[in-house]
Each structure stands twice: as C-alpha cells, then as structure tokens.
Amino acid sequence: MTATIETLVATLRYRPDLGLLFDPKSGTFHRLRNTVAKQMVSQIFSGADRQTVIDTVSNHYRADSSVVAADLDALVTTLTTAATAQAAPHDRALQEIDKRFDTELDFPLRLEIELTAVCNWNCGFCYNVWKIDPTMSDRDVRIAVRELPEKHIPTELATAILDECAEKGCYVIRYSGGETLLHPDAMDIFEHGGRLGLYQVIFTNGHFITADRAARLAAANVRCALVSIHGDRDQHNHLTGHPRAYDKAITAMQLLLDAGINVVAELTLVKENIAGALEVIRDVHRIGVREFGVMRYVPTGRNDDQYGVPISVTLPLMREIDQLTATECSGMTVAWPCAQKLCTSDTDTPLHADDPTLALRFSQIAGHCESGMVWASVSYDGQLRNCPHSNVYFGRLADHPVAELWPTLTKRVHEAVTTRDTCAGCAVADACRGGCHLPSFFAPKQVTGLGMPSLGAESVTGISG
Ligand SMILES: C[S@@+](CC[C@H](N)C(=O)[O-])C[C@H]1O[C@@H](n2cnc3c(N)ncnc32)[C@H](O)[C@@H]1O
Ligand code: SF4
Ligand code: SF4
Known part of the structure; x- marks a missing residue:
C-alpha cells in the first residue's frame, strides 16, 4: 500500500483548500466531499506514511484502526486506479466537480x-x-508575425505565469489567440508547461499543425486540442476568409488524433451556419472526432446583426443534435461551452424539476461558465480578465502575479453573479446562475448590446472553459 500512496503523490496534484485532486495526464478531477477523506489525503500529501495516517485518524475519531486502514486503502485505490475510467464528461453531477465551490x-x-x-x-x-x-x-506569415512583437505575449511573461500556476495549483492551461500557433515561441511555451506537469489545451484553427508539431505537442502534455470549424468547405472558407481553412482544419484534426491528442471540434454558431451545423458534426464524426462544441456567437458590438443568433434556435437545434448523435453519429458528445441560459429563452423562464426537457438541456448545456470564479483569462498584452470576451481588466501580470490580481477579480464576479428576481423558483438556478454574467458585469461602467460514511471521490475530465 505504501507504494500505492507513493503512486498517488507522484501522479496527482492536490488543492487542500478545495479538497480537489487532479491527474495532469488524464485531465481527471477528483473532489473529496468528506472531512475524513480530506484529512487523509492532506496527510499523505504532507509526507505521512500509511501507518501514520491510520494512527492519526483512528486516534482522532476513536475508531477501530482496522476499519480506518480498510477505508484508507479503498480511497487510495479509487483515486489511483479507477480515476480515468470514472470520468463521464456529460454526467451532470460530475460536471460540477471543478465548479460550485462554497467560497x-x-x-x-x-x-x-x-x-x-x-x-x-x-x-x-x-x-x-x-x-x-x-x-x-x-x-x-511566420516572418511577418516575428515583426509584430507587441502583438504577442512576451515569452518570459508566459513562462512566469505558468511557473506561478504550477506552484499555486492551477492545473489546466488553455492557450488561445489570435491563432495560438502564430506566437513565435508557442512550442517552447508548451514545452515549458509540459515540464511543469500542467495539463495543456490548445485552441487553434489547425492551419500550422504538422505531424511533427502534433508529436511535439503530445510530448509536451498538450492533451487536448480545440479545433475551430464553422461549416462545410465552402461555408467555412467563406466565414474564415481563407481559401484553405477547411482542408487545413480537417487535416489538423486527423494529425492531432493520430498523435494521441483528444480533439474537440468547435463550431462558432452564427446566423449563416445554423442550417449546416448538423453536417459539420457528421463530417468530423467521419474522421474520428468524438467531441463537438457549439459556441453561440457572443456579441462584439461590431457585426452583431450579421452574426447574432437568437437564443430561441438553441433548443430546436439541441433536439436535432440529440437525434443525430442517437442515430448516425454514435459516440459523439456535443456541448455548448459558453454559459447558455438553461431555459434557452431571452425572457427568464423558470424551469420546474419535472420539466420533460431537462434531460436534453443538461445533456448539452454545461451550466454557468464560472469564468472569474474558477478560471480566468490573460490577454495577449498580459492583462488579467474574467473571460476572453470581457474588456474589463484587473491589472498587468508584468507588474503583479496572478495571486495579487485574482482576489479583486473574483470578488467582483461573485458580486455580479447574483440570482435575478425573475429567476426565482427556477429548479436549475444553481447550475445556470442566469447564464452569461458579462452584461451585469459591465453594467456600472458601460453599456453592452446585448463520508466516514463513504470515503468516495468524484471525478471528471476537466477541459472546457
Ligand atoms: C478567438 S479563436 C482563437 C483560436 C484559433 N485562432 C481558432 O480560430 O480556433 C477561439 C474561438 O473563439 C471563437 N470566437 C471568435 N469570436 C467569437 C465570438 N464573437 N463569439 C463566440 N465565439 C467566438 C472562434 O471561432 C474560435 O472557435
Ligand atoms: S462570461 Fe462566461 S458565458 Fe459570458 S462570454 Fe464569458 S465565458 Fe462566455
Ligand atoms: S436561472 Fe434564470 S436564466 Fe437560468 S434557466 Fe432559470 S430562469 Fe432561465
């Protein structure tokens, strides 16, 4: 068992403040929901051996040491072996493992x-x-971007942020852009993160993915790639304004899958591609992709009339997607990553616990994004904000570490995410929290358009934002 405890410490990361363990290889979170389990794991991560943990816990609770030993062994076994197999990304209860903290x-x-x-x-x-x-x-393109240093995050700043994240227990790093791979030192940054043991995700248009780069990414513990695809060949090339965009994206997905990296195809839902969305799911399913994200256009204030998608399209499209995955595209999971209101209505429409559509809604909508509560975003110019769609910043990371800027940010977001009167009585309010909080977040400053019972642990693969 000592060896197993050693395995636990060697393979998992632990956030004692949250009772949360994380496997940086599989991306699996385990949440310890009981005090004794937390005590045991805290001692283990403080260097205690098996007998010391058993003695401490049995003395503290005046419990039979053989019972404590059995519980400890069961807990350690669960955490070290069953972890990955337990991961069920679309089980609603599990989706909340890395969210909804009390403080x-x-x-x-x-x-x-x-x-x-x-x-x-x-x-x-x-x-x-x-x-x-x-x-x-x-x-x-590669030559040109080197001549735009002010448009890339300084490499030393990026690596310093990664160092701080590894030290403070920020387990999942997602890189985005712009086109992520156009940072001149992108691969060096990923390799630095890999050496720190971070679970890394890249968001990319796929254009610069080659077989060699895919292998380097996999070796750097980039475990997941979100690859954008917004339509069939014609539509995707039209929407992206690039004549080779579709073929590059499809090839990238294949190369990344071949390298053992999990691929999530990401469609940004705009007016123009609503009708073709199912076809895109079919296309990527055919090449082996088994996760698909539908990101409804978030208003930018520039071309909202042209691209904006009414929330009313959401539920009918979810029904069609459900039908498609139940028939033609088996094994495909589809999720709407940005906080969609679970009632899928402009007007707050509280849902009842016996609503027959709840299962469908929860099968695709992850609930509140919790940006600024469990995660944050760093802009290319090194500023901290709650999410990439926000233009409210909380300071420069060149001048302050994340740990200094984060408390003000998260306090402000917690204040903004308050339940509206019009959501009163809603059965899913805890998960939904009223949807995207950006409008209320901006409100003061600007106007926007728009047990020892069972020592169990729950697990979830946590990759989305
Ligand atoms: C900003 S891009 C960066 C990574 C990479 N260049 C790419 O295209 O995937 C990340 C994702 O954000 C999506 N996106 C861009 N603008 C958006 C908006 N206004 N609303 C919703 N998603 C948006 C893109 O389509 C893409 O899927
Ligand atoms: S606050 Fe959340 S739901 Fe709103 S745009 Fe940002 S990530 Fe999306
Ligand atoms: S909490 Fe509000 S926005 Fe969310 S589903 Fe309920 S009524 Fe709709």
Whole structure:
C-alpha cells in the first residue's frame, strides 16, 4: 500500500483548500466531499506514511484502526486506479466537480492564456481583430508575425505565469489567440508547461499543425486540442476568409488524433451556419472526432446583426443534435461551452424539476461558465480578465502575479453573479446562475448590446472553459 500512496503523490496534484485532486495526464478531477477523506489525503500529501495516517485518524475519531486502514486503502485505490475510467464528461453531477465551490477561490483552477492577437484567418465575427493577409504564404506569415512583437505575449511573461500556476495549483492551461500557433515561441511555451506537469489545451484553427508539431505537442502534455470549424468547405472558407481553412482544419484534426491528442471540434454558431451545423458534426464524426462544441456567437458590438443568433434556435437545434448523435453519429458528445441560459429563452423562464426537457438541456448545456470564479483569462498584452470576451481588466501580470490580481477579480464576479428576481423558483438556478454574467458585469461602467460514511471521490475530465 505504501507504494500505492507513493503512486498517488507522484501522479496527482492536490488543492487542500478545495479538497480537489487532479491527474495532469488524464485531465481527471477528483473532489473529496468528506472531512475524513480530506484529512487523509492532506496527510499523505504532507509526507505521512500509511501507518501514520491510520494512527492519526483512528486516534482522532476513536475508531477501530482496522476499519480506518480498510477505508484508507479503498480511497487510495479509487483515486489511483479507477480515476480515468470514472470520468463521464456529460454526467451532470460530475460536471460540477471543478465548479460550485462554497467560497471564493484563492487562486484559479484553470487559466486561459491568449498567446497572440495575430491570426491568419479573417473571421468577421471574431472578437480578436488583428489580421494577417490570408493570401500570404505560410512562410511569409511566420516572418511577418516575428515583426509584430507587441502583438504577442512576451515569452518570459508566459513562462512566469505558468511557473506561478504550477506552484499555486492551477492545473489546466488553455492557450488561445489570435491563432495560438502564430506566437513565435508557442512550442517552447508548451514545452515549458509540459515540464511543469500542467495539463495543456490548445485552441487553434489547425492551419500550422504538422505531424511533427502534433508529436511535439503530445510530448509536451498538450492533451487536448480545440479545433475551430464553422461549416462545410465552402461555408467555412467563406466565414474564415481563407481559401484553405477547411482542408487545413480537417487535416489538423486527423494529425492531432493520430498523435494521441483528444480533439474537440468547435463550431462558432452564427446566423449563416445554423442550417449546416448538423453536417459539420457528421463530417468530423467521419474522421474520428468524438467531441463537438457549439459556441453561440457572443456579441462584439461590431457585426452583431450579421452574426447574432437568437437564443430561441438553441433548443430546436439541441433536439436535432440529440437525434443525430442517437442515430448516425454514435459516440459523439456535443456541448455548448459558453454559459447558455438553461431555459434557452431571452425572457427568464423558470424551469420546474419535472420539466420533460431537462434531460436534453443538461445533456448539452454545461451550466454557468464560472469564468472569474474558477478560471480566468490573460490577454495577449498580459492583462488579467474574467473571460476572453470581457474588456474589463484587473491589472498587468508584468507588474503583479496572478495571486495579487485574482482576489479583486473574483470578488467582483461573485458580486455580479447574483440570482435575478425573475429567476426565482427556477429548479436549475444553481447550475445556470442566469447564464452569461458579462452584461451585469459591465453594467456600472458601460453599456453592452446585448463520508466516514463513504470515503468516495468524484471525478471528471476537466477541459472546457
Ligand atoms: C478567438 S479563436 C482563437 C483560436 C484559433 N485562432 C481558432 O480560430 O480556433 C477561439 C474561438 O473563439 C471563437 N470566437 C471568435 N469570436 C467569437 C465570438 N464573437 N463569439 C463566440 N465565439 C467566438 C472562434 O471561432 C474560435 O472557435
Ligand atoms: S462570461 Fe462566461 S458565458 Fe459570458 S462570454 Fe464569458 S465565458 Fe462566455
Ligand atoms: S436561472 Fe434564470 S436564466 Fe437560468 S434557466 Fe432559470 S430562469 Fe432561465
């Protein structure tokens, strides 16, 4: 058993403040919901051996040491062996494992870092606007971006943030952009994060993925890639303004899967691609992708009339997706990552516990994003904000560590995420929290458009934001 305790310490990370363990290889979270389990695991991570843990706990609770020993062994076995197998990403109860903490976190659990503002695509709906001419060759693009240092996060700052995250228990790092791989030192940054044992996720348009790069990413513990795809070939190329975008994205997904990296295809739902969304799911299912994200356009204030999708399309599309995954695309899970209101209505419409649509809603909608509560985002110019769609910043990380800026940010978000009177009595309010909180977040400053019973542990693979 000593060896098993050693395995536990060697393979998992522990946040004692949250009673949360994390496996940086599988991306599995375990939440210890009982005091004795937390005491045991805290002692183990403080260096106690098996007998010391048993003696301490049995003395404290005046419990039979053989019972304590059996419970300890069962707990350690659960955490070290069954962890990955338990992960059921779309089980609602499990989805809340890395969310819904009782108190404000001292430090985020996940962080997104926007490596660059530069992109070789030209998506009109994108909140990031620094574009590279899509007719340039890949080589010329790479040369051009090196000449734009102010558009990339400084490499030393990115690695310092990763160091702080590894030290303070921020387990999941998601890199975004701009086009993430256009940061001149992107691979070095991922490799630094990999050496720190961080679970890393890249958000990419796939254009610069090669077989070699995919292998390097996998070796750097980049375990998941979110690859954007917004339509069939014609539609995707049209929406992205790049003639090779679709083929590059599909090839990238195949190369990443071949390298053993989990791929999530990410469709940004805009007016133009609502009708073709099911076809995109079919296309990526055909090449072996088994996770799909539908990100409904978030208003940018620039082209909202052109791209905005009414929330009323959500439930009918969810029904069609449910039908598709039950028939043609078996094994595919589809999730709507950005906090959609669970009532899928502009007007708050409290849901009842016996509502027959609840299962469908929870099978695809993850509930409140908890940006600013469990995770945050760093802009390419090194500022901390609650989410990438927010333009309210909480300070420069070149001047202050995350640990200094985070408390003010999370306090402000907790204040903003208050239940509205119009949501009173809603059976799912705890999970939904009224949907995206950005409007109320901005409100004061600007106007926006729009047991020892069972020593169990629960687990979930935590990759989404
Ligand atoms: C900003 S991009 C960065 C990573 C990479 N360049 C890519 O295209 O995947 C990350 C994701 O945000 C999505 N996105 C951009 N603007 C958006 C908006 N206004 N609302 C919702 N999603 C948006 C993109 O389509 C993409 O899937
Ligand atoms: S606050 Fe949450 S739901 Fe709103 S845009 Fe940001 S990530 Fe999406
Ligand atoms: S909490 Fe409010 S917004 Fe969310 S489902 Fe209930 S009524 Fe709708």
